[in-house]
Amino acid sequence: MRIHNVHRLAIQRLADSTKPFKARGGRLIRCDYCMLGKQFCICEHQPLVKSTAGFMLVMFDYEMIKPSNTGRLIADVIEDTFAYQWSRTEPNQEMIDIINQDCWQPFIIFPEEYVVERERVQTGPLIIESGKRPLYILLDGSWREAKKMFKKSPWLEDIPVISFDPDVVSQYQIRKAAKDNQLATAEVASLVLGHHGEALNADILGCWFDVFRERYLAGTKQLNVGVDAALKRLQTLTV
Numbered sequence: 001m002r003i004h005n006v007h008r009l010a011i012q013r014l015a016d017s018t019k020p021f022k023a024r025g026g027r028l029i030r031c032d033y034c035m036l037g038k039q040f041c042i043c044e045h046q047p048l049v050k051s052t053a054g055f056m057l058v059m060f061d062y063e064m065i066k067p068s069n070t071g072r073l074i075a076d077v078i079e080d081t082f083a084y085q086w087s088r089t090e091p092n093q094e095m096i097d098i099i100n101q102d103c104w105q106p107f108i109i110f111p112e113e114y115v116v117e118r119e120r121v122q123t124g125p126l127i128i129e130s131g132k133r134p135l136y137i138l139l140d141g142s143w144r145e146a147k148k149m150f151k152k153s154p155w156l157e158d159i160p161v162i163s164f165d166p167d168v169v170s171q172y173q174i175r176k177a178a179k180d181n182q183l184a185t186a187e188v189a190s191l192v193l194g195h196h197g198e199a200l201n202a203d204i205l206g207c208w209f210d211v212f213r214e215r216y217l218a219g220t221k222q223l224n225v226g227v228d229a230a231l232k233r234l235q236t237l238t239v
Helices: 005-016 071-077 093-099 143-151 185-196 199-221 229-238
Strands: 054-059 081-085 104-109 133-140
Touching: 005 054, 005 071, 005 081, 054 071, 054 093, 054 185, 071 081, 071 133, 071 185, 071 199, 081 093, 093 104, 093 133, 133 143, 133 185, 185 199, 199 229
Parallel strands: 054 081, 054 133, 104 133
Antiparallel strands: none
């Protein structure tokens, strides 16, 4: 299993916390990495793909240590995934430096209906400058928290926005979204990879999300996970 930036951020957030964080299902003994109950752990199945894209997760406070978080699934699959805790007044300088590196061309993934400056929204085929790779920035939190991060982050104001209007209803059943078409963070990243032209990687990440969802829901209900339909499908994609 590969230790990645979301794991490191979660460890740091727990170390900085002045009081214990109590997740739902607090009696469940969890894996320190996938955050599922130990008997439902998926770490040994963690896939890793080669991608020309990078992701940056800007995570609302405590999001990185919530067992229901799906941002960590992106970091499981895509090696170049950065993760930072959001701050309105003191953004992480390392994060700002990465966004400004010459090797990256940053884009924020966010619904265009909330973008005041309409010229920021990218339409048509994505044009990547020579010598650069796209860095897709995802605001990871509840929908209310994501809107707050988008509105109150001046250091994001000049970055172009990519918007999706998914026709599919989210399969995320762990935390109820306000609207049926509000996707989990990992689902959004799967759409991004498809848009980027990496259909297989998009399918692998989407399937990894399904594996997590099946095991998470099994853990909340203490069900037998012997069927593991999503895991079997993942294995066919990664052989």
